[in-house]
Amino acid sequence: MKKMVVLLLGLILLPGLLSTALAADKVNLYANITAIEPIMADFNAGQSAQEGIYTRISTSKYLATVLTEFSAGKLQADVLQGPLPILQMLKEKGVLTPYKSSSASGYPDWATGDDTIIQFGIEYVAPIYNKELVKPEDVPKTYMDLTDPKWYDKLVMPDPASHATTISWLIGLKEAKIFGDDAGWMKFVKGLAANKPMFVKSFGPSPAPIESGEKLIGISMPKYIITKAPAPLDWARVDTLLGTTRAMALAAKAPNPNGGKAFIDYWLSAQAMQLLADKVGEYVLTPGVFPPIDGVDKVKVIPIRQLSDEEIRHWGDEFQKIFYQ
């Protein structure tokens, strides 16, 4: 009996003991970003002293996880990456520390103004359609074209009542005066709602119904044209694209601060940003670097103002009233 107990305890604790021995001289990146393995591999190949590891935490759990670990003194991250609002909150809680990377020299001023948080990309949103099923003449040329009744029951988009980035995007359209005044914007929102779009939980599942032909068009991201190739996806050439910004910062209590700095320097470099654009289809802020998607180098891509959580909840409730009628 006693032997059994010892054996069982051993079985439970062994893996725990084994894995504590790991994790030295590594740079730990906390983020939620698609398919960045090529960049991590390139970093590991070039910087032999450091090994980058990627801890992927979904956006809805990001803040809770980081703050929980931080308050328990167990934050393993050296570099934190995420939507700007999240990094702002982390900065207020003292999780981040200032670091200015020289690699960001050519970035726009708004992206590098903060001493701690550097913005390096825009999660740009666009109407994405199935190029095999939508005739060229039917492809929307403006956002307002999405409200055409011919798209009734043919649309997919993340739930505008709850999905933070989608809510921000709708507000971004309003504040960028895409439709002239607020009345025009409201006409767009109501027209979109009238077409009864199918809601999914976030952008991740949004391209699947389009590529399979279940829906023809949707509010999604152009980067899927790269990551999901050869799926028959293309983006409607509207003249302005909007998106929340991606940002990164150094952790205040980084277990490996030098590694963290080296990683940020590398990440912001033209070389890494080129990889991010080429392999992941991301829109990056390095001048002259564009994802290999036709037309993206010509379109205007603007960052959406950072909305507070109160604002997002308020607008979520408003959109629920409009879209869930």
Added chain:
Amino acid sequence: MDIRIHDLVRTYYSEGKQIRALDHVDLTIPANRIFTLLGPSGCGKTTLLRCIVGLEAPDDGEIYIGDELVFSKAKNIFVPPEQRGLGMVFQTYAIWPHMNVFDNVAYPLQTQKLAKEKIRERVSQALKFVQLEGFEKRPATKLSGGQQQRVALARALVAEPKVILFDEPLSNLDAKLREETRKELRSFLTELQITAIYVTHDRIEALALSDLIAVMRSGRIVEIGEPKKIYFNSDSQFVADFIGRANLIKGKVERLDGDHALFASEIGPVRDLNSQDIPVGQEAYLCVRPEFIRLSKDLEGAHNSYNGKVESLIFIGEAYEGEVRIGETLLTTTVDPTADFREGDTLAVSFDPDHCFLLTT
């Protein structure tokens, strides 16, 4: 090995009610006898058995098996069943369905980690004893009820226990098999010279098997005695009634005469045994067993003869079961199957003064 029980108490709680399964039981079970606990269901006999075996812990009292104290509330002793060295045959036999006959019987020896050779030898002895040679490989589920019963017996005996206990072991057998097995069991146990405790609610089983019978009721032992004593001359109305069919007739003691008494009853004056020395003037019951009531066409003998009318006669093979009325009192009786009586006949009813006895009310 004898078993001594002092002041045993066991209480259950069921649906908020308190049930005394054992109510201050004192009992000594003599060594190497067949001792039966008899009583109606719910009288506490099985609980007592389970307390002796150690499957239940009493709330109070002491139990000695031989000289070993196996349970004592005061001294905080509870020897678990596996260390009490007893054998038991369960009502359901509790043969393990996933083992064959050999493994079932060998189990008690395997728990003692005996050598394999030794185990085989003793199992085959035990199986021979219960006449199941050659059944070793038979799966337990492929046995008939009687065979299972014998496997259970072999299992209980194989480790040569000091005491063997039976919990209504025959109740799951059909009538004919029950009778045969009862005889077999009697001869096995007599041969073994072992202390056996036998729980049953069947009076015939108790009478046929036992050296001593303890009759229980509501958690108490009412009477202990040899089968004949209990049957012919019980001390208690409950026991007299329970141990066999009995006619109980109300009346008053009129006169004493040595062992006997003259009793003024509902059916008239009766001469009967008075082993309890019930004094003159006291109300009592007269107990007459049906098989001692004789019916005849003519009045005969001086004592205990009355006129009665046959109310019913039911043929049950070896006899008639009859009811006769004397005045207002209805008596049951057993009538010879060849007797030439009919319902409605008026006959002489009589019984021997030595075969009827008085009980306190």
Added chain:
Amino acid sequence: MFKKPTLTTTLIIIVGFLTLCPVIMLLLGSFSKDFVSFGQFTTSKYVSAYTDPDFADILLNTVIFTVGSALHATLLALFLAYVNTRTDLPFKFIFKIISIIPMMIPHILFSASWVLLLNPSNGILNRLFMSLFETRDALFNVYSLKGMILVEGLLDLPIAYLIIAPAMSAFDVSLEESSKVCGASNWRTLFKVTLPVLRPAILASAILVIVRSLASFAVPSVIGMPGRIYVLSTHIYRNISSGFAADYGLAAAIGLSALGASITLIYIYRYLTAESGKFVTISSRGFKPTLIKLQKGKYPLLVIVGILSFVLILLPVIVLFYISMLPYSMPPSARAFSLMSWNNWIDVLKDPISLLSLKNSLFLGVVGATLGTILSIFVSYVIVKIRTTASGLLESLSFLSFSFPGIVIGVGFMWFFVRTPLYGTLTALLIGYIATYLPYGIRPLSSAFIQIHSTLEESSRVCGGTPFYTLRRVIIPLLIPGIVSGWILMASMFLRELTLSVVLSRPGTEVLAVQILRFAEDGLWGRLSALGIIMIFISSLLVILAAVLGKKFSKLEVVDR
């Protein structure tokens, strides 16, 4: 059997520790102003959670969804278990395996597969129906409560099956025989004797499915959200995902109603099966169930069972395989077949993280299920054989973290483990898995325990067997069907566990489901399906292993006769 109070206390301490810790953390969080477990006291989260005007509708949807899924899963499981254990239907072994396949499929994949089959625009089955009958109306719109119940019920079918089938096969046949002797027909016997005697197993399965579907997120999010049908778990998700500072305290406050519902159900279950003696069916006599001869009904029934298994279970798996061969998902066509390749499979098998997660999941599945089953044996023993108030407490404790909606309980475990040195290790995952999925072990084992007559155990004690010896030689062999069921349920659950893993897994401790979720978030359905099929394959191996070992340890031929 054991010193009862000590055993009960020890188990209450162990199980309480496992399940209370995260729940206490969540309670603290739900009363804290901040969203990181501790902070200033407030009841505002409860106020905002329960004054939400949508809450009543959501509760109604939740009740329909969970009860519907439980009915669906339990009825189907009863039918399949009856056919598989009690009749002489040919090819039973195939249907036995099919009945437990949905358990091995990641829920998100199974749901996605049904979307491809039954979405109203171009679902494969709907298209087929439309072209066959020349209609423009879809046969079945999966984005509906009906659709959610269909898919969730199928996903939970194995839980129901693995609880009901062992009980059915351990059934004391003399009960049925006596009914037939009394002149009752097969049908009457089924409804008047067989089903009532199986009541504990049927109730156990229904309750487990209700609790599970209450916590389920994959079906409500993949099928419910597009149909704009919200249930408790998606309602919680909506609450935490609007805004970047996800408020898990608020989520916990909403989740408490699920917890309350589950505990109530458990007490109802205990009340309904209070006289466990009534349901004892294994004794020594007539152990082996006889098979009912179907005679003329044999082939029609075979066709029914065959079609049912094919459409409900095999077809979605075939769809997965189809997707795994394609570069992107599209309805079947000549072009689709021309594009097929093994690329997704090659990508998955070359991906180091996928391989690492395979290794970790296998470890967690085998070791976790084994430890979990051992713990479950003791806990079920106390629950079934020692029916005291304390054992009732133990039973409720065992359900605690299981009945919290998945997206919340993971955070509870994180809040707890971050205070221990186990944070970020496989051990944390192992403990979390066992704590959360303990009912998967306890339920089948309890219904198996209920059927073992206590004299079988008592006779061993009287024969000189110590409690441990009795456990080893008598109880465990008789429990084998239950043990195998519990182990299979746990192992395949652990292999595809997502809700805890997604919070607790870190680089180095990646597990399969997390990898699957990543593929899903990136929309890589081809690789996702390939990895999913690999998972199904590994789970099947474990199931076969368990069945073979179970057969070896016991001469009771129950699992795979």
